[in-house]
Amino acid sequence: MTPMKLFEPIRINTMRLENRIVLTAMVTRLSGEDGYVNKDIRDRYLRFARGEPGLIVLEAMGVHSVRSGPLLRLSEDRFIPGLRSLAQEIHDTGPSRVVPQIIHFLKVARSGWRQKIIDLTREEIKSIIEQYGAAAARARVAGFDGVELHMAHAYTLSSFLSLRNARTDEYGRSLENRMRLMGEVILKCREEVGIDFPIGVRFDGEECIKNGYTLVDSQQMALRMAQLGVDYISISAGGKFEDALHKAGEPLYPYTGYSGDRCMPSTVYPEAANGYLAHGIKRFINERGFCAPVITTGKIATPALAESILQEGKADLIGMARTLLADPDWPKKVREGRAETIIGCVHGNVCKNLDENFMKVTCTLWPKGSLQAPDSRDTEPPIWPRGAQLEAKYNKGRAELSWQPATDNEAVYGYDILRAEGHEPFSRLTAVKRNSHWDLTVFGGTTYRYMVRAYDLAGNRSEPSEIVNVYVPMLGMESLTGVDQTAARTSFACGEE
Amino acid sequence: MTPMKLFEPIRINTMRLENRIVLTAMVTRLSGEDGYVNKDIRDRYLRFARGEPGLIVLEAMGVHSVRSGPLLRLSEDRFIPGLRSLAQEIHDTGPSRVVPQIIHFLKVARSGWRQKIIDLTREEIKSIIEQYGAAAARARVAGFDGVELHMAHAYTLSSFLSLRNARTDEYGRSLENRMRLMGEVILKCREEVGIDFPIGVRFDGEECIKNGYTLVDSQQMALRMAQLGVDYISISAGGKFEDALHKAGEPLYPYTGYSGDRCMPSTVYPEAANGYLAHGIKRFINERGFCAPVITTGKIATPALAESILQEGKADLIGMARTLLADPDWPKKVREGRAETIIGCVHGNVCKNLDENFMKVTCTLWPKGSLQAPDSRDTEPPIWPRGAQLEAKYNKGRAELSWQPATDNEAVYGYDILRAEGHEPFSRLTAVKRNSHWDLTVFGGTTYRYMVRAYDLAGNRSEPSEIVNVYVPMLGMESLTGVDQTAARTSFACGEE
Numbered sequence: 006m007t008p009m010k011l012f013e014p015i016r017i018n019t020m021r022l023e024n025r026i027v028l029t030a031m032v033t034r035l036s037g038e039d040g041y042v043n044k045d046i047r048d049r050y051l052r053f054a055r056g057e058p059g060l061i062v063l064e065a066m067g068v069h070s071v072r073s074g075p076l077l078r079l080s081e082d083r084f085i086p087g088l089r090s091l092a093q094e095i096h097d098t099g100p101s102r103v104v105p106q107i108i109h110f111l112k113v114a115r116s117g118w119r120q121k122i123i124d125l126t127r128e129e130i131k132s133i134i135e136q137y138g139a140a141a142a143r144a145r146v147a148g149f150d151g152v153e154l155h156m157a158h159a160y161t162l163s164s165f166l167s168l169r170n171a172r173t174d175e176y177g178r179s180l181e182n183r184m185r186l187m188g189e190v191i192l193k194c195r196e197e198v199g200i201d202f203p204i205g206v207r208f209d210g211e212e213c214i215k216n217g218y219t220l221v222d223s224q225q226m227a228l229r230m231a232q233l234g235v236d237y238i239s240i241s242a243g244g245k246f247e248d249a250l251h252k253a254g255e256p257l258y259p260y261t262g263y264s265g266d267r268c269m270p271s272t273v274y275p276e277a278a279n280g281y282l283a284h285g286i287k288r289f290i291n292e293r294g295f296c297a298p299v300i301t302t303g304k305i306a307t308p309a310l311a312e313s314i315l316q317e318g319k320a321d322l323i324g325m326a327r328t329l330l331a332d333p334d335w336p337k338k339v340r341e342g343r344a345e346t347i348i349g350c351v352h353g354n355v356c357k358n359l360d361e362n363f364m365k366v367t368c369t370l371w372p373k374g375s376l377q378a379p380d381s382r383d384t385e386p387p388i389w390p391r392g393a394q395l396e397a398k399y400n401k402g403r404a405e406l407s408w409q410p411a412t413d414n415e416a417v418y419g420y421d422i423l424r425a426e427g428h429e430p431f432s433r434l435t436a437v438k439r440n441s442h443w444d445l446t447v448f449g450g451t452t453y454r455y456m457v458r459a460y461d462l463a464g465n466r467s468e469p470s471e472i473v474n475v476y477v478p479m480l481g482m483e484s485l486t487g488v489d490q491t492a493a494r495t496s497f498a499c500g501e502e
Numbered sequence: 503m504t505p506m507k508l509f510e511p512i513r514i515n516t517m518r519l520e521n522r523i524v525l526t527a528m529v530t531r532l533s534g535e536d537g538y539v540n541k542d543i544r545d546r547y548l549r550f551a552r553g554e555p556g557l558i559v560l561e562a563m564g565v566h567s568v569r570s571g572p573l574l575r576l577s578e579d580r581f582i583p584g585l586r587s588l589a590q591e592i593h594d595t596g597p598s599r600v601v602p603q604i605i606h607f608l609k610v611a612r613s614g615w616r617q618k619i620i621d622l623t624r625e626e627i628k629s630i631i632e633q634y635g636a637a638a639a640r641a642r643v644a645g646f647d648g649v650e651l652h653m654a655h656a657y658t659l660s661s662f663l664s665l666r667n668a669r670t671d672e673y674g675r676s677l678e679n680r681m682r683l684m685g686e687v688i689l690k691c692r693e694e695v696g697i698d699f700p701i702g703v704r705f706d707g708e709e710c711i712k713n714g715y716t717l718v719d720s721q722q723m724a725l726r727m728a729q730l731g732v733d734y735i736s737i738s739a740g741g742k743f744e745d746a747l748h749k750a751g752e753p754l755y756p757y758t759g760y761s762g763d764r765c766m767p768s769t770v771y772p773e774a775a776n777g778y779l780a781h782g783i784k785r786f787i788n789e790r791g792f793c794a795p796v797i798t799t800g801k802i803a804t805p806a807l808a809e810s811i812l813q814e815g816k817a818d819l820i821g822m823a824r825t826l827l828a829d830p831d832w833p834k835k836v837r838e839g840r841a842e843t844i845i846g847c848v849h850g851n852v853c854k855n856l857d858e859n860f861m862k863v864t865c866t867l868w869p870k871g872s873l874q875a876p877d878s879r880d881t882e883p884p885i886w887p888r889g890a891q892l893e894a895k896y897n898k899g900r901a902e903l904s905w906q907p908a909t910d911n912e913a914v915y916g917y918d919i920l921r922a923e924g925h926e927p928f929s930r931l932t933a934v935k936r937n938s939h940w941d942l943t944v945f946g947g948t949t950y951r952y953m954v955r956a957y958d959l960a961g962n963r964s965e966p967s968e969i970v971n972v973y974v975p976m977l978g979m980e981s982l983t984g985v986d987q988t989a990a991r992t993s994f995a996c997g998e999e
Contacts, residue, residue: 168770179899179942181974188977215760219771225945232947232976248745248760263712263745263760273665274716281778402676445676448722450729477678479729480685 010315011308011323012340015059017298018203018236020150022059022322023100025315026336029239029302029324030062030106030153030207034365035376040067040078042087045365048377050091054098055380056333057340059322061101062207062239063091065108065155068140069133074256074363079107079140079147088147096148104205105147107140108155109133109162113256119246122164123172130176130186133161138193141204151203151236154190158244158268159259162187163209166226168218169247180222184229191233205237206230207300210282213243213267220282224289231295238290239300239324240283243267261361269327270304271354272435277310279303284319300324306350308339330356330368332464333378346464348418351435370419370436372462379418379462386465387413393470397455404453404475407441411459411467418462423469425454436460449479507812508805508820509837512556514795515700515733517647519556519819520597522812523833526736526799526821527559527603527650527704531862532873537564537575539584542862545874547588551595552877553830554837556819558598559704559736560588562605562652565637566630571753571860576604576637576644585644593645601702602644604637605652606630606659610753616743619661620669627673627683630658635690638701648700648733651687655741655765656756659684660706663723665715666744677719681726688730702734703727704797707779710740710761717779721786728792735787736797736821737780740764758858766824767801768851769932774807776800781816797821803847805836827853827865829961830875843961845915848932867916867933869959876915876959883962884910890967894952901950901972904938908956908964915959920966922951933957946976 012024035045053061066077066084078084088105095103111120125133137154144152156162164170165186170177176185187206194204208230210223227238243264250261260268270278283301290297302324305311311323329335331350338347348370355369371378388411395408411417419438423431431454434444447453453475459467509521532542550558563574563581575581585602592600608617622630634651641649653659661667662683667674673682684703691701705727707720724735740761747758757765767775780798787794799821802808808820826832828847835844845867852866868875885908892905908914916935920928928951931941944950950972956964 175898179944181899181944181946181977184946185899185977192977213760215763216770219775221770221772228945229976263710266712273713273718275718278716401672402678402682447676447678448725449678449681479726480678480682480689 009308009312009339011312015298015321017205018151019201020102020203022102023057024059024336024340025322026058026311027060027239027300027322027324028053028058028062028329029241029300029326030064030155031326031330032360032366033064034075034360034363036075036077038073038075040076040080040084042077042091045376046077047091047094051094051098052377052380053329053333054095054101055337056329056335057099057337058101058325058329059336061095061103062153063103063105065106066140068107068109068136071110071112073110077105079105079143080136082143085143085147088149092148102150104149104151104153104203105144106153106155106207107137107144108160109136110160111164115254115256117251117257119257122161122170127174133186134189134193137190138197141194142197145198145202151205152194152198153205153207153239154194156187156206156208157241158209159246159249162190166208166218167212168216168222169214180225184226187226188229188233191230191235195234200234203236204234205239206235207239207241209242209244210240210279210286211242211267212245213264214245214247217245217247217264220285223282224286227286227299228290228293228295231290231297235297237298237300237322238286239302240279240286241268241302242279242282255363258361260357265357269354269357270352272352274304277301277303277305277314280314280319287318287320298322302326304352306352308344327352327356330366330378331370334464338464345466346460348460348464349421349433349436370438372416372418381415381462383415383461383463384465385414385461387411387417387459387461387467389459389467389470393457395455395457395470395473397473397475399447399475399477402445402447404444404447404455404477405441406444406455406457408457408470410440413459413461415462417459419460421458421460421466423456423458426451431456447475447477449477452476506805506809506836508809512795512818514702515648516698517599517700519599520554521556521833521837522819523555523808524557524736524797524819524821525550525555525559525826526797526823527561527652528823528827529857529863530561531572531857531860533572533574535570535572537573537577537581539574539588542873543574544588544591548591548595549874549877550826550830551592551598552834553826553832554596554834555598555822555826556833558592558600559650560600560602562603563637565604565606565633568607568609570607574602576602576640577633579640582640582644585646589645599647601646601648601650601700602641603650603652603704604634604641605657606633607657608661612751612753614748614754616754619658619667624671630683631686631690634687635694638691639694642695642699648702649691649695650702650704650736651691653684653703653705654738655706656743656746659687663705663715664709665713665719666711677722681723684723685726685730688727688732692731697731700733701731702736703732704736704738706739706741707737707776707783708739708764709742710764711742711744714742714744714761717782720779721783724783724796725787725790725792728787728794732794734795734797734819735783736799737776737783738765738799739776739779752860755858757854762854766851766854767849769849771801774798774800774802774811777811777816784815784817795819799823801849803849805841824849824853827863827875828867831961835961842963843957845957845961846918846930846933867935869913869915878912878959880912880958880960881962882911882958884908884914884956884958884964886956886964886967890954892952892954892967892970894970894972896944896972896974899942899944901941901944901952901974902938903941903952903954905954905967907937910956910958912959914956916957918955918957918963920953920955923948928953944972944974946974949973
């Protein structure tokens with residue numbers, strides 16, 4: 006078999022990545038309000054480093070000193086030492102390269118009030134440019150391999166790019182004016198860090214709000230970034246204030262509305278739900294002779310999917326946040342041919358909900374109460390002392406499953422539920438920690454086969470349970486086979502195209 | 503050249519369509535509150551009929567008698583005569599087949615309160631089924647060629663299909679239960695109209711709201727419809743109550759939020775913005791052996807785009823609403839090789855805004871004050887008595903265009919603005935009625951060529967104006983050519999994939 010493109014090294018300016026897997030920036034709420042690196046932050050990122058992704062993007066750090074919730078800072082030199090030792094430790098841990106994501110944001114109040122870009126004076130805009138430049142320079146001094154400029158979601162630079170940008174001066178309304186601050190910030194950062202230090206940009210391929218921009222504009226924005234010498238372009242979506250739901254007594258939070266869902270696609274979305282954005286942007290800039298690598302993100306959880314996106318040329322790198330939160334060892338396991346031991350993200354967005362409720366971000370699949378992903382070298386799989394005794398029955402439009410608990414020398418971590426339609430091959434439906442599950446997604450007139458496997462902290466899988474069949478009845482179809490066949494015939498012939 | 507697939511006839515159950523163009527249902531607000539066909543409605547649809555689309559779907563008609571704004575009704579036999587003569591006149595006018603879209607909706611109050619499906623009793627649900635069946639039977643009696651069941655947007659059946667359906671009985675939560683009422687309504691209508699009367703369904707391929715369903719569910723819903731013998735499946739998107747913006751003193755209206763924009767994609771969206779939904783659904787049901795034709799809609803304005811969608815097998819029929827509102831003669835003009843005389847929709851959504859403000863729906867391109875599209879046989883194009891004298895200059899991030907008014911033997915109807923980047927071919931940017939325009943979408947570092955053409959009521963185009971070049975400067979790029987080139991080189995080679 007051919008080597009995976011996922012593990013083909015890639016050079017980004019002077020930075021060489023060992024693989025195409027990128028840990029994209031993710032809010033952790035583990036830092037203090039003082040902005041310094043602390044033990045929890047350190048533990049979180051060193052854990053990611055042990056999994057060996059090609060690139061680790063550290064969570065957003067403020068370029069300025071406005072008060073806020075827990076947030077790392079790169080706004081003053083005093084933050085450099087802590088970040089330098091973190092970068093050093095990440096380098097000492099494995100091959101991962103590491104860049105900080107730097108951010109500027111406006112004021113938000115618990116009343117729901119928020120400062121808007123239309124309120125900013127020219128002097129304030131100039132200072133944002135200076136702050137970005139200074140923070141980028143500190144990133145280099147701190148020993149990072151590059152820097153990522155946060156121009157996505159609800160934050161200052163994204164609000165300038167937004168189609169909702171209503172400024173009437175040279176920073177607003179027209180596409181060129183909306184891109185002006187982005188350009189000035191990129192140029193200033195380049196001036197500060199020099200030509201041989203990678204500068205990446207993360208921005209929204211689509212705003213996903215009423216009167217927001219779409220690929221029509223984001224393709225041009227990416228082209229401008231490439232023209233300005235940006236070394237990689239990381240594509241996100243949504244995460245805006247405009248449709249955020251205000252929680253009484255809390256600051257308005259930009260991931261609470263529909264656009265927040267589009268930013269972190271849940272179970273209800275197809276795999277790689279935002280893939281069309283990175284694909285459309287990559288095609289657009291490549292056709293115009295620009296090669297800045299494009300990172301795609303959004304519900305990419307399996308090696309097969311990640312590899313196919315690269316093989317099809319839809320992106321140059323695969324961004325993962327929730328997938329690596331669920332299993333930081335994902336890259337290493339795939340490289341070592343142990344993909345079957347991956348703890349798979351179920352896209353239930355418990356992590357997103359913790360963030361929305363201003364709590365420390367963990368994964369629901371982790372052992373209760375733990376602040377970091379487990380780190381086990383165990384090789385002994387769970388067993389079913391009394392057999393799995395899987396039972397599954399149809400009831401009220403759903404399939405109800407239950408089974409006996411498994412045991413493990415360390416601890417049983419969870420159960421994968423596998424499902425097959427008729428004689429199709431099994432695929433993973435979801436994973437749960439308890440030993441029962443209701444499948445609300447069954448489709449009538451189908452016989453489903455179910456099977457469960459227990460897994461431990463290292464992802465070792467138990468023997469599969471017995472396979473149990475469930476027939477899901479379909480509303481009155483028995484009597485209707487004739488009708489639908491006729492209807493099928495009386496319309497035009499299939500496979501016409 | 504090969505004949506266009508767009509004009510390849512298609513049989514849908516017993517109904518033969520002369521071409522693949524469908525006028526999808528559109529709110530007109532032309533009817534009275536009494537629910538009877540009136541002169542304005544008659545004029546509107548006979549105008550469409552003269553343009554010869556393969557199928558005309560009449561705007562939604564209530565299956566029940568709840569009070570509402572202007573709305574046609576099919577809820578009692580007394581509405582049959584008016585509809586029968588309208589159907590007859592449409593048949594007498596041209597080859598178009600015609601079906602009514604039938605709808606059930608819940609109560610909405612000016613306070614913003616709205617009745618929800620969770621409030622419905624089993625008896626009320628049973629009566630909805632009966633009402634749909636009776637209305638479908640009336641559609642046949644009235645001489646229509648079929649009937650379309652409205653299961654899209656914010657209305658009752660769509661709310662049952664919705665992932666937000668929180669009913670705890672057999673009509674809610676699980677996919678099967680959410681599809682239950684849909685199935686019961688389809689079976690009841692089939693029972694009422696018989697096997698040889700086409701039944702179509704229009705529903706959302708994606709809800710486009712927080713926690714709404716996506717293609718993951720809509721593919722299964724479409725499969726169920728096909729299994730139940732539905733004769734065509736028409737795909738819409740969004741248009742939900744959940745994100746509607748309440749206008750004080752008016753009933754909550756479901757096209758006012760983000761999901762409303764997704765329903766009628768405006769200028770900011772790519773062409774055929776919702777095409778992936780029909781494509782994904784068609785592929786899914788065809789792979790499972792079902793052939794119910796799939797109709798795609800959403801910003802499909804040019805013959806080339808419509809034809810390519812059919813050639814690529816992404817849909818079986820092309821739905822158009824705004825495109826045919828702007829120019830009801832679109833199908834006829836394309837068939838007769840007069841595509842260059844089409845009055846092109848500009849997707850400014852003035853029609854959508856009129857609807858949102860409870861006003862009669864017209865097209866902004868139409869002559870001021872007219873309630874119907876003009877109907878001119880004139881063949882004499884507009885002229886430029888003093889030349890067009892097109893002037894275009896760059897100013898503050900935009901290109902500012904102005905030209906001399908044209909004159910016409912009948913009336914100058916508008917001006918197409920054509921734009922080309924560098925030496926690329928010209929394409930239509932937009933159309934305006936006044937003789938000036940600001941282009942806010944220009945991209946710096948580009949020389950644009952502009953040209954305008956005047957058109958009259960019949961769509962006859964004047965001679966093109968002179969071509970004027972505008973160079974749009976790009977923020978500091980002059981000094982940067984070196985940098986971005988280097989950056990491009992230092993990253994990986996283009997065309998690697």
